Amino acid sequence: MNTQSNVMPESPLDSQGIAPAVVSATQPLYWSVRRELWENRYIYIVPLAVGAVTVFGFLIATIGRAMAMPNLAQRLAVLQEPYSFSTGLIMAATFVVGIFYCLDALHGERRDRSILFWKSLPVSDLTTVLSKVSIPLVVLPLLTLGIVVATQWIMMLLSSLVLLGSGLSVAMLWAKLSLPEMWLMLLYHTVTVHVFWYAPIYAWLLLVSGWARRAPFLWAALPAAAIAVVEKVAFNTSHFAAWLQYRFSGPEHFAFPASGDSPSHVMMHLSLGTFLSTSGLWIGLAVAAALLVAAVRLRRYQGPI
């Protein structure tokens, strides 16, 4: 192994009398995030498409089925069915998008050699990695929220129009479906589970994508599968598999309610306390931070593959 040290002392940054940059510190980060969205348009196309399909399905299937029901109560029951289902669908889509994005984020730029161009610009490895991790941790959650809100709002509007058109009052539908409350729950779920609880998953995928020369998906998944299998064979236990399942399904106390029923605020506050006192949360965040630091350092050594 060749040594990677160098013996130069740190030089003062302004020893050349270089004029201060007119580009502010956050600007490279902002443009790097935009760059990710230019390159990976599926980040917003996929959730938008799922949202559109949901609305379309609601329009032709659900409304038709509802109007075939004999009385108002049954119509309302049918009309409020797809809200949580569509939300779950959009969230699942963005989760999958996040996983595939992370697996490619630091691999694609090496594969197509464009890393040499990005490294020729005054953008640090830290900024680059931060811009990439902000896609699953900031951009995708915001997109999810926005698309879910828009989808549900359109669905609500459509059902109201249909009910009004058939001469029925919409007050009962609005009373049964409290959209703002659902959105609050969704926001809570997104921030706790999809941002904080899943952070180490995304960080791990990013690190592997920056490290693997090929097949980052296999490198990310196989070690976990191997550990689980070895544990099962050697000790006939499945602690690792259980731990993985725990990480992916989220701490059960505050799993998103399966139905669209209005959740109680008390429960929400309680589970926030539980969430914050879960050791898995803090261990996960520490692991995520360590993995990201490793990814930043690794990118310095990486070139085209």
Added chain:
Amino acid sequence: MTVIEARGLRKAFGSTIALDGVDLRVEQGSILGLIGLNGAGKTTALNAILGLTPYQGELKVLGRDPWTERDQLMRDVCFISDVAVLPRWARVSQVLDYVAGVHPRFDRAKAEGFLAKTTIRQASKVRELSKGMVVQLHLALVMAIDAKLLVLDEPTLGLDILYRKQFYDSLLNDYYDRSRTIVVTTHQVEEVQNVLTDLMFINRGRIVLHCSMEEFESRYTEVMVNPERVAAAQALKPIHERHVLGRSILLFERVDRQQLAVLGDVRTPSIADLFVAVMGNQAGEVKGAAR
């Protein structure tokens, strides 16, 4: 001002030594040509200068350590590497937007001015451009950056002759002035001969020749010797001898031109001929490869 200063620069990949104690000084305003065989260490040296690879030894570029301060260094350094590395998925306008967004010394209007002289449209995607156009685009970006050091690694590789000629013409006419420094590696030695101010040969990770072009011209003389004078010419200890169409061409180092003029036709050698001569006189095993 010294732009690049290296002392004892070493880099090994496993048991292969890519740089074997390179000492190097590049002064502001020079256009240095780094010439060597494939695998001689040119790209490794450039990568070390650009902060793309770790190394041992001392290296300062514009007073900075490239490995730990790459991002700050890149405000004052630009590079174009051997193959097209612009993102193929991007539109030309997006590339301009991005560079303008992150680079404090990028003049977008200037870049657009250069692009206007080409057939490149801003709405095009990079993948739709020909190889020559991608290089034109990259050159337009780089020339619009007010950098102190420009590093070019085989910038004209794979380009047709028209683009190659244009490349160095624009570089000299629209970009280069005495305050800028350019380091270029190329295999197309003949097209940079009149561009360079300094010349460096690198072989097996070591610098085997480093001189200014003025020195090069005064130090080396090539003589197409008249057949009856060959013995006399050989007595003056040429560093290389070759035969073209039955005539001997001898290369001399530090021999008086007037003394040589009587032997035959005297001229300044091409860099390529000197390279072959210097490499031929190096360790025997590279002899064959030098041709």
